[in-house]
Amino acid sequence: MDTVLYAVCAVAGWIALGYMVRLQRRHPSQARRAICFGLGAFAAGITVAIPPIATAIDQVSGLPNLAKVMAHAGALTISANAEIMLLHFALPPATAAARARKWIWVTACAFLVMLGLFVYTLTYDDPVLLTVEYATDPVVTAYLLIFLLLGFFAYCFDITRLCWSFAKICGRPWLRRGLRITAIGAAFALLYSTNKIGYLVAYWAGYQPAGERQIAAVLVTIGALLITIGLTMPAWGPTLKVTRRWEDYHSYRRLEPLWRDLVAAFPELELDPTLRRRPAAVRDTDYALTRRVAEIRDGRLALRPYMEISVTALAARFAEQAGLTAEERQASIEAAHLACALRRHGAGLVAANPQPADQLHRPDGGYAGEVAWLTLVTEVYARSPVVARTIAATRERTAPGAPHPTAGDARR
Numbered sequence: 001m002d003t004v005l006y007a008v009c010a011v012a013g014w015i016a017l018g019y020m021v022r023l024q025r026r027h028p029s030q031a032r033r034a035i036c037f038g039l040g041a042f043a044a045g046i047t048v049a050i051p052p053i054a055t056a057i058d059q060v061s062g063l064p065n066l067a068k069v070m071a072h073a074g075a076l077t078i079s080a081n082a083e084i085m086l087l088h089f090a091l092p093p094a095t096a097a098a099r100a101r102k103w104i105w106v107t108a109c110a111f112l113v114m115l116g117l118f119v120y121t122l123t124y125d126d127p128v129l130l131t132v133e134y135a136t137d138p139v140v141t142a143y144l145l146i147f148l149l150l151g152f153f154a155y156c157f158d159i160t161r162l163c164w165s166f167a168k169i170c171g172r173p174w175l176r177r178g179l180r181i182t183a184i185g186a187a188f189a190l191l192y193s194t195n196k197i198g199y200l201v202a203y204w205a206g207y208q209p210a211g212e213r214q215i216a217a218v219l220v221t222i223g224a225l226l227i228t229i230g231l232t233m234p235a236w237g238p239t240l241k242v243t244r245r246w247e248d249y250h251s252y253r254r255l256e257p258l259w260r261d262l263v264a265a266f267p268e269l270e271l272d273p274t275l276r277r278r279p280a281a282v283r284d285t286d287y288a289l290t291r292r293v294a295e296i297r298d299g300r301l302a303l304r305p306y307m308e309i310s311v312t313a314l315a316a317r318f319a320e321q322a323g324l325t326a327e328e329r330q331a332s333i334e335a336a337h338l339a340c341a342l343r344r345h346g347a348g349l350v351a352a353n354p355q356p357a358d359q360l361h362r363p364d365g366g367y368a369g370e371v372a373w374l375t376l377v378t379e380v381y382a383r384s385p386v387v388a389r390t391i392a393a394t395r396e397r398t399a400p401g402a403p404h405p406t407a408g409d410a411r412r
Contacts, residue, residue, distance in 0.1 A: 002217035006050045009224045013043030016228045023235055035231050038081035045074015046224065064127045069118050072147050073111060079155035080107045082182070082231070086162040092325055110150045117143040132196060132212055135203040144200060152193035156186040163230075169328065169379065172372045173247050174237035178230045185226030192219040238368070248285040251371050255292050258338065258378040262299030265345055269295045269302070289371065296374055306341040307355040314393050318386045327376070335381035336390040343391065 017039040024032045048054060054067035083103055087096040117139050121128055128134045135141050163183035170176040199212045238247075263270045272291060274280045281288040315336035319329040337355060344351065363373035381387060 002213055003051050005217045005221040006046055009221055010043060010047040010050060012225055012228055013039060013046055016232050017043050020232060020235065032235070034081055034085045038078040038085070039228070039231070041074045041077035041081065042224065042228070045071045045078070046220075048074075063122065065118060065121065065130045068130050069115070072114065072151065076107055076111055076147070076151045078227075079151050079159070080104065082159055082186075082227070083155055083162075086159060086166065089162075089166055089325070092323070092329075095323075107150065110146050114143055114146050117146075132199040132203055133208075135200045141200060141204070144196065148193045148196050152189050152196075156189040156193070159183070159186040160190065169376075172234065173250065175234040177237065178233035180230070181233060182227050182230030185223045185228075185230055188219050188223030188226065192216060192223060195219060245285050248289045249282060251375055252281055252285065252289045252292055254375050255289075255296065255378050257382040258335075258374070259292050259296050259299075261342055262296060262303075262338075265342055266299055266302050269298050271295075293367075293371060293374060300338065303338065303341040303345060305350050305354060306344040307337050308340065308344070308351040308394070309353045309355045311337050311340050311390060311394065312355065315386060315390045318389045318393075322386055324386070328380070331373070331376045331380045332384055332386040334377050335384060336387045338377070339381060339387050339391055340394050343394075 017036065020032060020036045020039060024036050048057060048067045049071035054071070057067040057070070058064055080103055084100040087099050087103075091099065118130070120139055121130070121137075121143075128137055128140055130140055130143055132144065135144065160183045163179040163186065167176045167179040167183070170179060195212070195215055199209060202209050275288045275291060312333055315333040316329065319332040322332075324332060341351075363369040
C-alpha cells in the first residue's frame, strides 16, 4: 500500500516540477524559482522513500537508512522553502529576511545533528532502522523527534497559519485558493507528525501497535498532493477557461464599494447604468469588469486635484505600525488617498499640496494585475483601520452628504 501511495506522490511531484520549470524558463520570477527548488526537493525525497527504491539504495551503498535520511532531507528542504516563500509574502521584506535566516540556520543545525545520529547508528553491531519500531533506542528516538518536531510540527504549523491568514487579504483569487489548499495540506502533515509521535510514545510505554506505516503513508499522500496542488495552483488555475467567467464576475462584485463611491462623486463616469443590474453584468461579464476598472481609474484621475501629499506620510506611518507587508502598505496608502480625496471633494476643498502625478501605482501583470491590484485597494478602502485612522488624522471638514462616510469601516 505505501509503495503505491509514495509512487503516486512521486509522479505528481515530478509532473508539477516539470510544469513549473517550463513556466520559470518562459517567465522567470523569484517566487517561481523558489517553488521549483522546493518541488525538486520534494520529488527527489519522496522518490527515494518508495520502499523498493529505498531498499535498493541501502543495499548498493551498504549504509542502512541512507535512503530514509535522503528522504528526510528532502522533506526538510521543501518545508523550509515553503516557509521562507510565505514569509516574504506575508511580512515586510526586512522582517521576512531576518526570520528566513533564522529558519535556515535552525534547519541546517538540526539536520547536521540528525546526520550525526545517523552516522552513530552505523557503529551498532545490530543494525537499527530509523522508524518507530526501533524507537526504544535513544538515538533513534532523538533522530525522529528532531525530524518530526522541526520538519513537520514547527514548519507545518507556521505554514498553515501563514497561508490561512495571508489568503484572507490576498487580492489574486487563484493565489488565495492555492494558499488555502496548501494550508489544508500542511494540516495533514501536522497529523502525520502527531501520529508518529503517538506511536513513539506507545513503543516507549511497552506497546507495539500496528498500522503505523499505512496511516503514515495515507497522511503523507494527502498532505503532499494538497501542498503540491496549492503551490502550483496560482500558475495553472487562471488558464482554466471554465472558471474565468466566474472569476471576472467575482472581481466585478468585489470592486463595487470603491466604484460606487467614485460614481456617486462623479456621476459622469458611469457610461452604462444597465450594468448595475446583475443579469446584465452576468450576460457580459468581461465588458462589465472592463468598464468598472476603467471607471475606477478615471475616478482616481478626477480626484487628483484633491489628493494631499501629506496623506502619504500619514498612511505609511499607520501601515508600518500595523505591521503590513509592502503590497498591503502600498494599497493602504492608495486607499487612504482615495478616501481622503473623496472627503475633500465633497467639502469642495482642493489640496494645498497635491500628490505628484507620477506617484500613481502601475501594477505588473497587465490587465489581470490591474484587476488584482484594484481589488486589493477596494478591500483596504472598505475595511482597513489604516484608512480610518488616516481619515481621522487629517481632520478635514466634510460637507453634508459626503459620498463615503463608511470608508475604512471594518464592519462593512
